[in-house]
Amino acid sequence: MTKRCICQICTCGKHRCPHRPYGIIGKGDQPCAATEYRSEFVPREGGVRESFKPEYALQTNTAPLNDETTHKHDYIKHALDKPRSFKPEEVYVPRGEFDSLTSYNKEYTPKGGERAKLIKHEGQKTISAPFEGDPTYKADYRKWEASRTEPIRHDGGYVAPSDPFKGSSTYTTDYLKHQGAMRQAIRPDQAVLQSQEPFDDRTGYRTDYIRHPQQERFQRPKEEYAPNKSALDSLTTHKKDFTPKEIELTRSMKPNQQGYQSNARFEDSTTNKSDFKRWEVQPIQTHKPDEYRAKTGDMDLNTMYNSEFTPKPLAKVNAIRPVERRAVDAKFDANTTYGGDYRKWPGGRPPAIRAQSGYAPPNMPFEGMSTYKGHYIPHAGGPQRSFKPDGIAYKSAAPFDDATMYRTEYTQKEIEPCPAAFLETPRSNFILHHMDPTGHKFYETQQEAAQSQYQQQQQQPIAV
Numbered sequence: 001m002t003k004r005c006i007c008q009i010c011t012c013g014k015h016r017c018p019h020r021p022y023g024i025i026g027k028g029d030q031p032c033a034a035t036e037y038r039s040e041f042v043p044r045e046g047g048v049r050e051s052f053k054p055e056y057a058l059q060t061n062t063a064p065l066n067d068e069t070t071h072k073h074d075y076i077k078h079a080l081d082k083p084r085s086f087k088p089e090e091v092y093v094p095r096g097e098f099d100s101l102t103s104y105n106k107e108y109t110p111k112g113g114e115r116a117k118l119i120k121h122e123g124q125k126t127i128s129a130p131f132e133g134d135p136t137y138k139a140d141y142r143k144w145e146a147s148r149t150e151p152i153r154h155d156g157g158y159v160a161p162s163d164p165f166k167g168s169s170t171y172t173t174d175y176l177k178h179q180g181a182m183r184q185a186i187r188p189d190q191a192v193l194q195s196q197e198p199f200d201d202r203t204g205y206r207t208d209y210i211r212h213p214q215q216e217r218f219q220r221p222k223e224e225y226a227p228n229k230s231a232l233d234s235l236t237t238h239k240k241d242f243t244p245k246e247i248e249l250t251r252s253m254k255p256n257q258q259g260y261q262s263n264a265r266f267e268d269s270t271t272n273k274s275d276f277k278r279w280e281v282q283p284i285q286t287h288k289p290d291e292y293r294a295k296t297g298d299m300d301l302n303t304m305y306n307s308e309f310t311p312k313p314l315a316k317v318n319a320i321r322p323v324e325r326r327a328v329d330a331k332f333d334a335n336t337t338y339g340g341d342y343r344k345w346p347g348g349r350p351p352a353i354r355a356q357s358g359y360a361p362p363n364m365p366f367e368g369m370s371t372y373k374g375h376y377i378p379h380a381g382g383p384q385r386s387f388k389p390d391g392i393a394y395k396s397a398a399p400f401d402d403a404t405m406y407r408t409e410y411t412q413k414e415i416e417p418c419p420a421a422f423l424e425t426p427r428s429n430f431i432l433h434h435m436d437p438t439g440h441k442f443y444e445t446q447q448e449a450a451q452s453q454y455q456q457q458q459q460q461p462i463a464v
Helices: 036-040 070-074 103-107 136-140 170-174 204-208 237-241 271-275 304-308 337-341 371-375 405-409 446-459
Strands: 430-435 441-445
Touching: 430 446, 441 446
Parallel strands: none
Antiparallel strands: 430 441
């Protein structure tokens, strides 16, 4: 049998157990709010804890300041020698004339040759006489007199209405504005949260904090700038070591652009021809394989297949031949449906469609009457009827029929009261079963209580 709490018995969601004030229907597995600490803890008055913050006091010392540092104590001043200046090696310039004669200039000498003649094509021959002749367009085309095409209009005798346009729409005529009262605000009244007492801004920091006077901060006097009275030596290492030298301009190695001409015979001796020596070539030594020598004795040609798979006596398989058809002495009829129904029609090659040799313009004048103008008959017709619905159909003097399917078929049911509201009253169907040590109450139905009581009576022994 299950024992239920007030949270499980409630069906309206308004009754909750005081031990689970934040419980929701269907979520009864939340921890109990009543704990041993809350039931047995007795609050006691205690004073304000003392602050562990140390008192701020400026530590002063009357001893003189020792400015000796590790750098000053361990640093040994050594004598500095003057740095040696580096002088680069002098550039060696060879004396004498530069021999610019190369193998290319020596072997490839310019040769005299005639200049290629220009191949000029003859221009197109033109005729100075004017062109006389009529083109095909001017000869065949003749300008015809044509009148302007009249537009086709449908004059149905439309008469515009004489009444002025009212401009009233269906929405304006059917819609009636009703005056309604202003809705009340759902916001709670703020007067409950206001207080007439002054705001108490006293905090523990303001009451316990004691302001102590501070000493003035020590400031070191600034050293005045003393400029150097000696003149600035602007001579740098670069200016001292790198002095200007008098050097002649480098002569251009560019060869002369004048053509080399010579009447001497072309010397075709190259380095390959002069240095190449013809060596005697010996024939390539070929490798001769060893001669085959046959082994003495007879060769055993018996293999495993020949020795194990010996021929067996088998009968000859009879050939399976199809049954021969008997010959028919009748004459073969070669007439088919295609040969009987098909008839060969006499037909020749269709004549070729060729264009006419010349255009023959008609002698009759152009009528200008099309099929549309000749067959079209204008009919008198009125203006097209408007398909816009009129507003008369939406007006009615009968009262509004608000009988909906919900109102006609809805049956009002009686709402049963919440069973948690009748707990511990004569009208309740639940009886208190037990209360746990934390004060949490559990209930059971009267039928379950009567059934459990009946089972206890049956288990008791019967005196004989």
